[in-house]
Amino acid sequence: MSNKAPSVGFVSLGCPKATVDSERILTQLRMEGYQIVPSYQDADVVVVNTCGFIDSAKAESLDAIGEAIAENGRVIVTGCMGVDASVIRDVHPNVLAVTGPQQYEQVVRAVHEVVPPSSEHDPFVDLVPPQGVKLTPRHYAYLKISEGCNHSCSFCIIPSMRGKLVSRPVGEVLSEAERLVKAGVKELLVISQDTSAYGVDLKYKTDFWNGQPVKTRMLELCEALSSMGVWVRLHYVYPYPNVDDVIPLMAEGKLLPYLDIPFQHASPKILKAMKRPAFEDQTLERIRKWREICPDLTIRSTFVVGFPGETEEDFQYLLDWLSEAQLDRVGCFQYSPVDGAPANALDGAVPEEVKQQRWERFMAHQQAISAERLKRKIGHEIQVLIDEVDDEGAIGRSWGDAPEIDGHVYVDSNDLQPGDMVCVEVIDADEYDLWANPL
Numbered sequence: 452m453s454n455k456a457p458s459v460g461f462v463s464l465g466c467p468k469a470t471v472d473s474e475r476i477l478t479q480l481r482m483e484g485y486q487i488v489p490s491y492q493d494a495d496v497v498v499v500n501t502c503g504f505i506d507s508a509k510a511e512s513l514d515a516i517g518e519a520i521a522e523n524g525r526v527i528v529t530g531c532m533g534v535d536a537s538v539i540r541d542v543h544p545n546v547l548a549v550t551g552p553q554q555y556e557q558v559v560r561a562v563h564e565v566v567p568p569s570s571e572h573d574p575f576v577d578l579v580p581p582q583g584v585k586l587t588p589r590h591y592a593y594l595k596i597s598e599g600c601n602h603s604c605s606f607c608i609i610p611s612m613r614g615k616l617v618s619r620p621v622g623e624v625l626s627e628a629e630r631l632v633k634a635g636v637k638e639l640l641v642i643s644q645d646t647s648a649y650g651v652d653l654k655y656k657t658d659f660w661n662g663q664p665v666k667t668r669m670l671e672l673c674e675a676l677s678s679m680g681v682w683v684r685l686h687y688v689y690p691y692p693n694v695d696d697v698i699p700l701m702a703e704g705k706l707l708p709y710l711d712i713p714f715q716h717a718s719p720k721i722l723k724a725m726k727r728p729a730f731e732d733q734t735l736e737r738i739r740k741w742r743e744i745c746p747d748l749t750i751r752s753t754f755v756v757g758f759p760g761e762t763e764e765d766f767q768y769l770l771d772w773l774s775e776a777q778l779d780r781v782g783c784f785q786y787s788p789v790d791g792a793p794a795n796a797l798d799g800a801v802p803e804e805v806k807q808q809r810w811e812r813f814m815a816h817q818q819a820i821s822a823e824r825l826k827r828k829i830g831h832e833i834q835v836l837i838d839e840v841d842d843e844g845a846i847g848r849s850w851g852d853a854p855e856i857d858g859h860v861y862v863d864s865n866d867l868q869p870g871d872m873v874c875v876e877v878i879d880a881d882e883y884d885l886w887a888n889p890l
Contacts, residue, residue, distance in 0.1 A: 456484055456486045457486070457568060458488045458493055458495045458566075459480055459487055459494060459497070459498060459566070460491055460493070460494030460497040460523065461477060461497070461500070462498070462500065462515050463500045464499070464500060464501055464511060464512055464515060465501070465508065465531065467642050467686070468642055468643070469500055469530055472529075472552060475555050476498065476555055476558050476559065479555060479559050480559060480562060483568045484569045485566075491519065494523055495565070495566040496525045496526070496527060496547070496562060496566050497519040497527070498529060498558060499512070499515050499526060499528050499530075500530040501515070501532035501533060502530060503531035503534065505787045506789065507787065512532050513539070516542075520543060520545055520546070525565055526543075527558065527561045527562060527565065528543075528546050528550070529549075529558045530551075533552065533554075536549035547561065547565055587854070588838065590635065590637045590836065590870035591637065591638035591854060592638075592639060592640070594627065594640065594641050595619070596619055596643045596646065596672065597616055597617060597618040597646075597648075598616075598617045598643070598644070599614040600615070600644035600648075601645070601648065601652075602726070602727075604725055605726045605797070606755070606758070606786070606789065606792050606794040607789070607792060616645065616651060617652060618651070618652050618653050618667055620656075620658045620667060621668075622659050622660040623658075624672065625665065628679060629679065632679050637681050637836060639679075639681055639683050640684045640686060640853065640854070641683065642686045643686075645687060645689055646685055646687050647689040647690070647694055648689070649668065649669045649672060650666065650672075653667045660675060668693075669694075669696075670693065670696045676706075677705035677706055684707045684709050684711075685706065685709065688711060690712055690737060694710070698745050698748070701748060702744050702745040707850045708745050708748045709748070709750075709751070709850055709853070710750050712750060714734070714754060715727055715754055715755050716754060716755060716761075717734075717769045717772035717773070717776075718761070718765035718766075718769060721758055721761055721769075724797060725794070735776060738776055749779045750776075750779055750780070751778070751782075751856070752781055753784065754769065754781065754783045754784070754813065755783075756769075756783060756785060756786065756809040756810050756813055757785050757806030757809060757810070758786045758794070759786070760797055760799035761786075761799070766812075770812070773813075773816060779821065779824050780856075780857050781821065782856070783814060783817070785806040786801065786806065822880070822882040825858075825882070825885060826880050828885060829877050829879065832890060833849045833860075833874070833875060833877060833885075834849065834850065834873070835849055835872070836870075837868065837871040837872075837873060838854065838869055840865070840869065844861060844862055844863050844865060845861075845867040845871075846859050846861055847862055858883035858885065859884045860885045861886045861887070862887050862889055863887070863889070864888075864889045867889075875889050876890055
């Protein structure tokens with residue numbers, strides 16, 4: 452009889468929040484003695500963590516499931532698409548099990564049914580690293596602080612997939628962050644569907660960390676994280692009034708001067724149709740005040756063009772707003788209907804060719820803004836966290852660059868390693884990236 456440990460292949464799709472879900476499932480499986488393998492051929496079963504946010508993501512998920520079935524044959528599906536198992540089973544009736552997002556126990560139970568855990572495994576000897584199994588490089592990690600969302604944006608079905616806001620106790624979050632830092636993580640990326648609303652559902656309940664009382668609220672969470680001596684980056688922040696409270700922490704160097712705020716649009720009419728929370732005409736004034744307090748602040752955002760009812764006047768309003776706002780990092784998507792989203796019933800569908808034209812105009816407009824803002828950094832000294840090293844030098848990120856979504860800093864040095872923190876002088880820039888020499 453073979454003593455070979457049972458093996459699991461894992462395909463993780465979607466956003467950083469899904470990555471955290473994948474890491475939790477993998478950590479549990481490793482604790483139970485399963486080996487995580489990188490190929491279909493070596494796996495006893497394959498788990499596919501799906502994304503179901505927009506149609507293109509669903510198509511990618513269905514393709515990934517099909518590939519896993521063709522290459523391996525034994526496939527378990529989890530993640531956001533798992534909310535409606537019939538959609539998956541209609542295309543792939545041979546999947547072994549389907550579970551929804553955050554259903555870690557059900558995924559692990561499904562793995563147990565297909566490939567029982569080894570009776571030889573001893574959790575006291577076969578240790579998992581204390582920080583768990585991570586899918587990101589060891590020097591940065593995503594720190595999920597809550598699940599779900601209380602908003603009802605008309606284009607979004609996340610609340611129906613992931614439920615209402617459920618905040619993690621702040622002591623639990625800080626203990627996880629501490630373990631990650633002790634394991635060598637140098638950057639914590641705080642994520643949730645709505646980071647600004649952290650703790651609302653718990654009425655900002657006081658919890659304990661290292662024997663000290665801490666409120667379950669964004670400001671107190673940020674203050675505690677800032678004491679850990681690593682970069683702390685905030686994602687998915689809605690500009691409620693309480694965001695003003697964390698800007699001084701950024702100005703003092705306690706948090707990275709970086710805000711990821713999904714504005715989505717600027718036209719009051721379109722924002723109303725989108726049912727976006729906390730966006731009003733004072734947004735530009737808020738941005739101006741933030742930059743007065745913290746001149747180094749980098750603001751990234753995402754926008755949607757071609758939303759139902761968007762006129763040329765609405766789109767021009769958005770371009771003018773961008774010129775005023777001078778955002779640093781911006782992504783743009785063409786509106787795509789999502790099954791179950793209320794926006795599907797709105798009048799005024801924008802033709803596909805008009806969406807494409809507006810997207811191209813938007814990108815050209817914002818690229819000019821981004822290029823000008825990056826050019827101002829030439830001659831300045833900045834701190835860079837190195838992500839990778841190749842034959843041409845080191846590739847890293849400044850405080851203004853989140854991994855995988857923002858730009859890079861190319862450092863002319865072969866003496867660096869991933870995870871190194873280095874001070875550099877910026878010598879060149881384009882629309883997205885910087886080039887620098889180490890000091």
